[in-house]
Amino acid sequence: MTRRTLFTLIALASGLALVSYWIGQQSYSWMPVQASAEAILVDNLFSFMVAIASFIVLGVTGTLLYSVLFQRASRYDISDGPALEGNLKLEIVWTAIPLVLVVWIGTYSYQTYNRMSILGSGGSLHVGMPTAMANEIGASPEASAPIEVRSRQWAWEFYYPDRDVTSTELHLPVNQRAQLQLTSEDVLHGFYVPAFRVKQDIIPGRAIAFEFTPIREGRYRLRDSEYSGTYFATNQTHVVVESLKSYQQWLAAAAAQPLTPAENVAYQEFKAAIEKPMSLGWSRIVPAAAPLANYSSSESDSHE
Amino acid sequence: MSDATLTALPKTEQPHPGAPDNWKRFFTFSTDHKVIGIQYIVTAFFFFLIGGLLAMVMRGELITPAADLVDRTVYNGLFTMHGTIMLFMWTFPFLNGLANYLVPLMIGARDMAFPKLNAVAFWMVPVFGVILMASFLVPGGPSQSGWWAYPPVSLQNPTGNLINGQLLWLVAVALSGISSILGAVNIVTTIVRMRALGLGWFRMPVFVWAVMSAQIIQLFGLPALTAGAVMLLFDLAVGTSFFNPAGGGDPVLYQHFFWFYSHPAVYVIILPIFGVFSEVFPVHARKPLFGYPFVAVSSLVITGLSGVVWVHHMFASGTPDWMRMLFMFSTMLISVPTGVKVFAWVATVWGGKIQLTTPMLFALGGLVMFLFAGVTGIMLASAPFDIHVNNTYFVVGHFHYVIYGAAVMGAYAAIYHWFPKMTGHMYYEGLGKLHFALTFIGANLNFFPMHPLGLQGMPRRVASYDPEFAFWNVIASIGGFILGLSTLPFILNILSSWVQGKKAPNNPWRAIGLEWLVSSPPPHENFAEIPVVVSGPYGYGSNEPLVELAESKAAE
Ligand code: HEM
Ligand SMILES: [Cu+2]
Numbered sequence: 024m025t026r027r028t029l030f031t032l033i034a035l036a037s038g039l040a041l042v043s044y045w046i047g048q049q050s051y052s053w054m055p056v057q058a059s060a061e062a063i064l065v066d067n068l069f070s071f072m073v074a075i076a077s078f079i080v081l082g083v084t085g086t087l088l089y090s091v092l093f094q095r096a097s098r099y100d101i102s103d104g105p106a107l108e109g110n111l112k113l114e115i116v117w118t119a120i121p122l123v124l125v126v127w128i129g130t131y132s133y134q135t136y137n138r139m140s141i142l143g144s145g146g147s148l149h150v151g152m153p154t155a156m157a158n159e160i161g162a163s164p165e166a167s168a169p170i171e172v173r174s175r176q177w178a179w180e181f182y183y184p185d186r187d188v189t190s191t192e193l194h195l196p197v198n199q200r201a202q203l204q205l206t207s208e209d210v211l212h213g214f215y216v217p218a219f220r221v222k223q224d225i226i227p228g229r230a231i232a233f234e235f236t237p238i239r240e241g242r243y244r245l246r247d248s249e250y251s252g253t254y255f256a257t258n259q260t261h262v263v264v265e266s267l268k269s270y271q272q273w274l275a276a277a278a279a280q281p282l283t284p285a286e287n288v289a290y291q292e293f294k295a296a297i298e299k300p301m302s303l304g305w306s307r308i309v310p311a312a313a314p315l316a317n318y319s320s321s322e323s324d325s326h327e
Numbered sequence: 328m329s330d331a332t333l334t335a336l337p338k339t340e341q342p343h344p345g346a347p348d349n350w351k352r353f354f355t356f357s358t359d360h361k362v363i364g365i366q367y368i369v370t371a372f373f374f375f376l377i378g379g380l381l382a383m384v385m386r387g388e389l390i391t392p393a394a395d396l397v398d399r400t401v402y403n404g405l406f407t408m409h410g411t412i413m414l415f416m417w418t419f420p421f422l423n424g425l426a427n428y429l430v431p432l433m434i435g436a437r438d439m440a441f442p443k444l445n446a447v448a449f450w451m452v453p454v455f456g457v458i459l460m461a462s463f464l465v466p467g468g469p470s471q472s473g474w475w476a477y478p479p480v481s482l483q484n485p486t487g488n489l490i491n492g493q494l495l496w497l498v499a500v501a502l503s504g505i506s507s508i509l510g511a512v513n514i515v516t517t518i519v520r521m522r523a524l525g526l527g528w529f530r531m532p533v534f535v536w537a538v539m540s541a542q543i544i545q546l547f548g549l550p551a552l553t554a555g556a557v558m559l560l561f562d563l564a565v566g567t568s569f570f571n572p573a574g575g576g577d578p579v580l581y582q583h584f585f586w587f588y589s590h591p592a593v594y595v596i597i598l599p600i601f602g603v604f605s606e607v608f609p610v611h612a613r614k615p616l617f618g619y620p621f622v623a624v625s626s627l628v629i630t631g632l633s634g635v636v637w638v639h640h641m642f643a644s645g646t647p648d649w650m651r652m653l654f655m656f657s658t659m660l661i662s663v664p665t666g667v668k669v670f671a672w673v674a675t676v677w678g679g680k681i682q683l684t685t686p687m688l689f690a691l692g693g694l695v696m697f698l699f700a701g702v703t704g705i706m707l708a709s710a711p712f713d714i715h716v717n718n719t720y721f722v723v724g725h726f727h728y729v730i731y732g733a734a735v736m737g738a739y740a741a742i743y744h745w746f747p748k749m750t751g752h753m754y755y756e757g758l759g760k761l762h763f764a765l766t767f768i769g770a771n772l773n774f775f776p777m778h779p780l781g782l783q784g785m786p787r788r789v790a791s792y793d794p795e796f797a798f799w800n801v802i803a804s805i806g807g808f809i810l811g812l813s814t815l816p817f818i819l820n821i822l823s824s825w826v827q828g829k830k831a832p833n834n835p836w837r838a839i840g841l842e843w844l845v846s847s848p849p850p851h852e853n854f855a856e857i858p859v860v861v862s863g864p865y866g867y868g869s870n871e872p873l874v875e876l877a878e879s880k881a882a883e
Pocket of ligand 1: 386
């Protein structure tokens with residue numbers, strides 16, 4: 024390799040590295056708002072992976088594009104290219120590069136995962152410290168019983184055992200480690216709040232401990248992430264993150280309310296469908312009746 | 328290869344009755360691997376069109392946020408059948424057909440090791456195809472539990488009938504597994520036992536290496552899937568409780584059975600496509616495959632690693648931390664042998680005398696899209712990130728880049744590349760390029776938007792969605808319709824050139840490989856005398872002969 028080609032290569036690679044870094048920085052804006060401590064960790068990891076990915080994709084595509092544009096055989100040229108069959112040094116280098124990248128990305132992911140430690144102590148074996156994140160942001164882990172998240176076809180129900188409150192909207196105090204216990208009455212469901220970047224399948228017959236730390240006040244979408252049958256798409260509700268004070272006010276107000284049937288999209292759609300049956304008559308699963316709750320959310324409420 | 332070698336080949340009249348020049352042969356129980364190959368390919372393509380039509384309806388539904396085009400039950404049936412048809416009725420049969428057609432020719436064999444078994448394995452395809460399609464007609468409609476049929480959803484049977492869509496689905500999938508096992512036994516045996524004299528392992532084309540590696544996966548993986556399907560069938564039909572939590576069963580156990588096969592299955596799909604890339608690039612860039620032994624062996628390495636990664640589909644299931652971390656690392660490792668291949672292709676193309684024929688365009692387009700899928704794949708392997716995006720559209724975008732971008736584009740590259748050999752006619756380049764342009768644009772418009780949607784948190788398998796997702800969904804739908812359209816120039820091209828296209832020479836690409844030494848289309852039993860291979864498969868630019876004919880050798 025001549026000095027000149029070496030210089031060009033280094034210049035190209037550094038230019039590409041800058042562009043890739045910039046794309047990596049952009050990646051934060053592709054995500055929903057960062058409403059939990061975990062979201063910050065995941066977004067940093069994602070940004071790092073996007074930068075590496077951009078470098079690889081742009082580098083390889085650029086090389087191919089250059090070949091296609093400038094190394095075409097002219098119309099009547101039927102000769103062959105150089106009979107290069109291999110180059111041991113090159114081959115070792117490009118086996119080593121992905122290996123190094125993999126170890127790097129893997130280690131970073133491992134550290135991120137450890138710091139998140141979203142599977143609560145009741146759930147399973149731990150690699151990290153359970154309240155690592157909570158300590159970092161200086162939150163005091165509450166000693167109260169975990170909020171019970173009950174999922175079914177198709178409604179979310181949140182039960183606060185300390186106050187005996189049932190709600191179809193999940194309320195959480197900001198900057199405190201949220202402790203949940205996930206259960207399902209029928210099939211697999213998935214607890215998923217995109218703004219928190221956390222997700223956990225809920226398996227019938229098990230109670231899964233789950234935790235994370237909301238850090239930003241607001242109203243966020245909670246979605247079912249594990250396909251659960253006919254009205255799966257409607258199985259959504261809201262999480263409200265608020266100051267400790269308004270959280271306690273909300274709990275007290277809800278506790279004073281009687282249980283009333285909540286709004287339920289699946290149930291409404293089902294009733295409308297059996298009144299005018301679909302011509303194809305493909306089978307639908309009967310949704311559970313609308314849950315009874317002290318406090319219920321409405322689909323028309325806004326979210327971020 | 329010298330011209331003398333070419334002209335020394337026997338004349339290709341077809342002395343055997345029913346040689347494949349008679350189209351009626353394709354509708355019989357033929358044991359000729361070439362007939363069976365084309366039978367597979369055409370059947371598969373027919374199902375590809377059906378699966379594609381279902382996808383068009385889905386994209387039609389998703390063009391607006393509300394569930395307003397079809398009922399939710401219909402949407403759920405559509406994505407279940409779309410996924411199932413695309414995997415079990417299009418990709419696997421297509422690739423089996425390609426392997427069937429090419430492997431014996433490429434290794435200098437007269438046929439597969441077990442020709443009758445081969446025909447039986449093929450004829451099972453239309454049989455389970457009919458069973459699967461029949462589920463559209465049974466009361467209650469087809470299965471609505473998604474292509475992975477997780478219990479307990481797949482065990483819910485609101486019609487109460489014994490014969491229901493889910494049952495037919497399970498029977499079809501189990502039969503598909505059996506058919507694929509038969510095919511795999513045959514292909515692996517053929518490659519191991521029937522190679523021509525002189526065709527050592529490191530003179531074998533990469534396509535053959537790749538097919539062998541893929542079929543080995545079928546041998547160890549399919550029994551798990553088939554067992555899982557049969558157990559689920561028992562749960563559904565006779566009320567056992569292997570997987571039913573209501574009776575004490577474990578639904579997560581099913582996920583292990585299922586993914587133990589179904590992750591490696593993506594390599595059953597992609598490895599032969601890697602093989603196609605490795606055949607197409609050297610010919611149309613007129614250079615030897617760079618780092619051939621590395622590319623060849625990396626297929627087997629992928630096969631080995633693919634057996635220890637299945638839990639990455641279950642990062643969000645009830646999976647303990649240590650398992651998440653272990654499978655995160657093993658999954659990422661797969662990118663090493665894969666990276667070796669990608670670099671080798673780039674180095675093959677680099678500095679070549681590139682001819683942008685239709686197969687070359689499809690291979691290049693497929694490579695670029697595969698690259699994109701590869702980097703999002705690494706991201707998905709990273710457990711903390713996967714927890715955010717799994718079961719969202721990010722995953723749907725990732726696997727369609729693999730499966731449409733790389734596998735379907737690679738399949739088209741293969742069809743165009745070997746079309747002259749298979750039919751004896753040239754296709755029309757202009758239509759081919761139009762087909763490529765529509766496919767490449769359509770695929771990227773369709774599948775790129777799925778990534779931002781997934782990052783924003785749009786779940787997959789939903790007939791309706793929140794309005795904030797509308798923008799990217801409209802773009803995806805437009806791309807989807809372009810993709811639907813793109814099949815028209817292809818069908819037109821294939822049909823018209825098959826009937827009246829220009830006659831193809833034996834070796835229109837001046838390619839090196841045993842299949843190009845015989846006439847187009849090849850005669851019954853391929854080789855009048857089995858050639859003796861004297862050099863490697865990619866000697867572009869080095870003027871080595873590939874074969875010595877046995878006869879001329881004997882005459883020495
Ligand atoms: C015109 C091209 C295509 C379009 C527009 C399309 C569109 C879609 C859509 C909208 C979904 C639903 C995603 C979800 O909600 O999870 C889907 C799922 C799927 N597609 Fe495609 N697709 C196309 C081609 C293909 C091909 C060629 C294959 C395979 C060879 C394929 C395999 C699958 C699979 C396995 C699923 C998952 C089904 C499930 O969730 O059960 N698709 N596709
Ligand atoms: Cu996988």
